Every structure is written in C-alpha cells, then in structure tokens.
Amino acid sequence: MTLRRAYEVHLEMFEGPLDLLLYLIKKNDLDIQNIPIAKITQEYLSYLEIMKELNLEVVGDFLVMASTLMQIKARSLLPSHPGLEDEGPDPRSELVAKLVEYQKFKQAASFLSSRAEQFQGIFYRGAPRFQEREKSLDIRIFDLLSTLKEILDRAEDDGRVITGEEYPIEEKMSKILQLVEESPYVTLRQVFEGERKRRAILTCFLALLELIKLQQIFARQGDAFGEILVYKKEAPPEVVTPVWPGFADPAAAAPEGEGPKEPGAESAEAAEAGGEGARDGGEAPSA
Amino acid sequence: MREQKDLKQAIETLLFITDQPIDVPKLCQAIGVKDRDQVASLVSELQREYEERGAAIQVIEIAEGFQMATRPDYAAYVRNLFREKMTMRLSTAALETLSIIAYKQPLTRAEIEMIRGVEVIAALETLLEKSLVRVVGRKETVGRPLLYGTTPDFLRHFGLRNLQDLPAIDAFTIAELPLEGAPATGGDIPDAPVAGAAPEGPSPEEPVEPAPQED
Numbered sequence: 001m002t003l004r005r006a007y008e009v010h011l012e013m014f015e016g017p018l019d020l021l022l023y024l025i026k027k028n029d030l031d032i033q034n035i036p037i038a039k040i041t042q043e044y045l046s047y048l049e050i051m052k053e054l055n056l057e058v059v060g061d062f063l064v065m066a067s068t069l070m071q072i073k074a075r076s077l078l079p080s081h082p083g084l085e086d087e088g089p090d091p092r093s094e095l096v097a098k099l100v101e102y103q104k105f106k107q108a109a110s111f112l113s114s115r116a117e118q119f120q121g122i123f124y125r126g127a128p129r130f131q132e133r134e135k136s137l138d139i140r141i142f143d144l145l146s147t148l149k150e151i152l153d154r155a156e157d158d159g160r161v162i163t164g165e166e167y168p169i170e171e172k173m174s175k176i177l178q179l180v181e182e183s184p185y186v187t188l189r190q191v192f193e194g195e196r197k198r199r200a201i202l203t204c205f206l207a208l209l210e211l212i213k214l215q216q217i218f219a220r221q222g223d224a225f226g227e228i229l230v231y232k233k234e235a236p237p238e239v240v241t242p243v244w245p246g247f248a249d250p251a252a253a254a255p256e257g258e259g260p261k262e263p264g265a266e267s268a269e270a271a272e273a274g275g276e277g278a279r280d281g282g283e284a285p286s287a
Numbered sequence: 288m289r290e291q292k293d294l295k296q297a298i299e300t301l302l303f304i305t306d307q308p309i310d311v312p313k314l315c316q317a318i319g320v321k322d323r324d325q326v327a328s329l330v331s332e333l334q335r336e337y338e339e340r341g342a343a344i345q346v347i348e349i350a351e352g353f354q355m356a357t358r359p360d361y362a363a364y365v366r367n368l369f370r371e372k373m374t375m376r377l378s379t380a381a382l383e384t385l386s387i388i389a390y391k392q393p394l395t396r397a398e399i400e401m402i403r404g405v406e407v408i409a410a411l412e413t414l415l416e417k418s419l420v421r422v423v424g425r426k427e428t429v430g431r432p433l434l435y436g437t438t439p440d441f442l443r444h445f446g447l448r449n450l451q452d453l454p455a456i457d458a459f460t461i462a463e464l465p466l467e468g469a470p471a472t473g474g475d476i477p478d479a480p481v482a483g484a485a486p487e488g489p490s491p492e493e494p495v496e497p498a499p500q501e502d
Contacts, residue, residue, distance in 0.1 A: 015379070015380070015405070016403055016404045016405025016406075017404050018403065018404035018405070019404075019405075061404060061406065065404070098402075098404065101402060102403065103459075104456055104457070104459045105383055105386050105387050105390070105402060105403075105456075106383060107459035108386035108389070108390060108453075108454075108456060108459055109379065109382040109383040109385070109386040110382075111386075111459070112382055112385065112386055112445050113377075113382055115445040115446050116377075116444060118446060119444070119445065119446035120362070121357075121358070121359030121360075121361075121362030122347070122356045122357060122358070122359055122446075123356065123357045123362070123365050124306065124354055124355070124356050124357075125303070125304070125305065125306045125354070140379075
C-alpha cells in the first residue's frame with residue numbers, strides 16, 4: 001500500500017502503546033488487573049494493522065509492546081512447570097504495574113488540565129503573554145482509528161493492485177470540505193459514506209487528517225467513545241471566545257538560561273506533525 | 288520603627304510592580320525589615336483589604352510567593368484587549384509528560400519514557416519552550432543525562448502555591464480512567480484564589496530558617 005509518504009503521521013507524538021492498551025481496556029470494560037490477554041492481543045494487533053496501512057509510523061514502541069503481549073499470551077498457554085520457576089520477572093504483572101502507574105499520571109494530567117482551566121481567567125502584571133496554541137488533535141487518535149476500523153471492516157477488499165492515483169487525496173479533501181460547507185457539522189461516519197473500497201476509505205481518512213492539520217476543519221467528540229463530529233473551521237472569530245487562556249509568561253523563562261537546553265532538538269522538530277501557523281481559536285461552537 | 292501603614296504601602300507597591308511572585312524573605316529584603324512575621328501579616332492584611340473593598344485586583348499567593356492578579360470575572364475584557372493573541376493549551380502528550388515530571392522530578396527523559404512507554408522528545412520541547420519545565424541538572428550515571436524539573440511558571444499556570452499543593456499521586460485511583468477533558472478527582476487544593484482565602488496559619492512559604500542571604 002503506497003499512500004503517499006508525505007502524509008505520514010507521527011503517531012508517537014500523541015499516544016503510545018500504553019495509551020492504546022488502556023484505551024482498549026476501557027473500551028471493552030475490562031479489569032485492568034485481569035486482562036484477557038488473548039483478546040486484548042488480538043485487538044491490539046488489529047489496530048497496529050490499521051496504523052500500518054495508514055502509514056502511521058508504527059514505531060518501535062508499538063512493536064515492542066506487541067511482542068510483549070504475545071510473549072505473555074504464549075506463557076499463559078504453557079502448562080506451568082513447578083520446576084521452572086526462574087524465568088525472570090513475570091511479564092504480565094510487570095505490564096499491569098506499568099499500566100496502573102501510567103494511568104495515575106494520566107489522571108494527574110487531567111487534574112492539571114482542570115486546574116489550568118480554573119485559573120484561565122487570572123492574569124498577572126505585564127501584558128499577558130498569550131501563546132499560539134499547540135497543534136493538537138483534540139480527540140484521541142484511537143477514537144478516530146476505532147471508527148475507521150469499523151468502516152474498514154465493512155469495506156470491499158480491493159486487492160493489492162495498485163493503479164496509480166486512483167483516489168487522489170485532494171479529491172477527498174474537497175469532498176470533505178464540501179460536506180462541512182453544507183451543514184454545520186457532519187459525523188465522522190458521514191465522511192466515509194459512499195466509500196466502498198478499502199483504499200478509498202484510507203485515502204479519505206488521510207484527507208481528513210490533512211485538513212485538520214491545515215486547520216480547515218476540526219473534530220470534536222462529546223463523551224468519550226461518543227460520536228466524532230467534524231466541523232468547518234471558521235475564519236478568526238469575531239468576538240473573543242478563546243476558551244483556553246493561560247498566562248504562560250515566557251519572559252520569565254530566561255532565568256536559568258544557559259544549560260544545554262533540550263532533549264533532541266532538530267529531529268523532533270521535523271517530527272512535528274502539525275502544520276505551521278495555528279492561528280485562530282475556533283473552539284467548538286456549541287452545536 | 289516605621290509606621291505600619293508606610294510598610295504596608297511599600298509592600299503594596301512591590302506587589303503591584305512585580306511580574307513574578309515575590310516571597311516574604313524577598314519582600315523583607317526589599318523593604319529593609321527583618322521581621323518576617325510582620326511582613327507576612329502585612330501581606331495578609333493587604334489581601335484582606337483588597338477583598339473587603341471588592342477590588343478588581345487581588346493579591347494572591349501563587350508559585351511560592353505573592354503577586355497581584357486580575358479576577359476571573361473580568362477575564363473577558365483582558366482577552367478583548369489582547370484579542371489577536373492566542374492562549375496556551377497543551378496537548379495530552381505534553382500534559383502527561385508534565386505531570387510525570389511534576390511528580391517525579393528531577394528525572395531524565397529516559398525515565399519519563401519508561402512511564403509513558405513512548406518517546407517524549409517533542410512534548411518535552413514544548414514544555415521547555417513554554418517554560419513550564421527546565422533542566423535542573425545532570426544525573427550522575429552513564430552519559431550524565433539531563434534532569435528535568437518544573438518551573439515557577441508551572442506552579443502559576445496551574446494555580447499552585449507550591450509542589451505540595453499537588454494531590455498525592457496515589458490519590459488517583461484506578462477506578463476512573465481519565466477521559467479526555469473529564470475533570471479530575473480533585474485533591475484538597477484551594478480553589479481558584481478567592482483572594483481572601485489565603486493562608487491562615489503561618490505562611491507556608493518557608494521553613495523557618497535559612498534565609499537565602501545572597502544578594
């Protein structure tokens with residue numbers, strides 16, 4: 001499958017294998033302490049499959065986790081030999097411990113986020129330093145993938161024959177733009193309506209990502225696991241309604257100065273998935 | 288001994304002019320008073336006065352110091368004035384990375400990645416750039432990797448007086464997986480600073496002794 005390389009998305013910037021596992025656990029309402037390993041492994045792998053097809057960079061971390069899962073699964077199939085205790089730490093309990101710990105930090109993160117929201121209306125002396133908002137998807141990539149997966153499951157397989165640019169991404173982009181032009185929003189599913197072929201669906205999905213990146217549309221989701229809605233991104237809003245003020249004060253940054261500053265500078269910059277120049281606030285109009 | 292009123296106004300002046308939170312020792316230094324308790328209680332008095340007067344401005348305790356700040360009620364006007372500018376919002380990846388640093392600092396990038404299970408370079412750069420995080424040293428192990436920690440701006444952005452204001456990490460139970468945007472289970476943290484509601488007891492901002500007597 002050769003979707004164009006230019007549309008490669010660096011997933012690891014957003015979420016990692018642990019996120020995917022937690023997502024699947026939550027989605028299937030599983031007990032974190034007692035994960036049905038065969039089931040979760042299978043699901044995990046099917047998501048990896050989609051990610052690969054999309055040319056999302058399925059990097060090492062995801063693959064390592066896949067092999068960990070399969071290792072755990074293999075182990076659970078073996079009859080336990082009382083004699084062979086010394087096989088090192090139990091990968092299963094290690095994984096569970098990791099998930100549990102990571103999840104705490106996820107909660108800490110959402111705690112912080114609610115704090116920031118609580119304090120968003122307080123400003124300090126000196127002209128408030130507003131900053132360009134970070135480019136982010138605002139919805140979880142796995143929610144997007146999950147919808148995509150469902151749609152793909154119903155798709156006709158178009159074989160592996162590649163016949164040039166049968167489905168140019170530009171075409172799909174203008175199709176989506178037209179959709180959101182016609183109504184205030186469309187559901188993610190509607191975006192794929194009329195697409196039968198697997199490759200067409202994938203292209204359509206990439207077109208969607210590209211438009212989000214270009215800040216022409218944005219996607220929102222009501223509840224977790226709720227329907228994803230796609231909106232057109234309006235020109236800079238008239239009235240000031242940015243919902244996320246903060247008071248970062250870069251002026252304060254300077255002090256500690258000197259030291260070698262960053263972790264991996266250039267490479268990461270290249271990895272920036274988002275387009276440049278996020279401009280307007282375009283927060284979700286309350287539909 | 289100088290008049291209380293004079294001292295209080297000196298403090299008010301400093302709190303007005305600063306763009307960074309100032310702690311009591313620093314206030315003492317600036318106004319030439321040794322008695323920290325005296326200064327601390329003058330600060331509380333100021334806080335109270337602003338509160339009682341129903342002033343638009345508040346004196347809040349934040350990021351290990353005190354500072355004047357606007358009130359949320361009038362936030363909209365501030366934003367109107369600075370309308371073309373955008374405000375800060377962090378991605379999930381950045382927030383998670385930040386929370387790991389906040390709780391585990393100082394720690395290295397590899398240690399963060401161990402917990403997140405994924406590379407954090409980009410998130411870390413964002414945080415450094417927004418000065419929510421800084422390099423605080425190097426770990427004395429192979430390769431002497433950089434150690435990261437949070438900044439005063441971090442405290443300020445999240446409305447924390449100090450790091451102890453963070454709820455214990457184990458307070459976050461397994462029960463609820465964080466859903467995007469779901470309000471977290473709060474700790475016993477002061478709510479948004481209604482100014483008056485600041486410190487009652489001894490100001491928490493310093494453990495008695497060592498006054499950074501550097502200049």
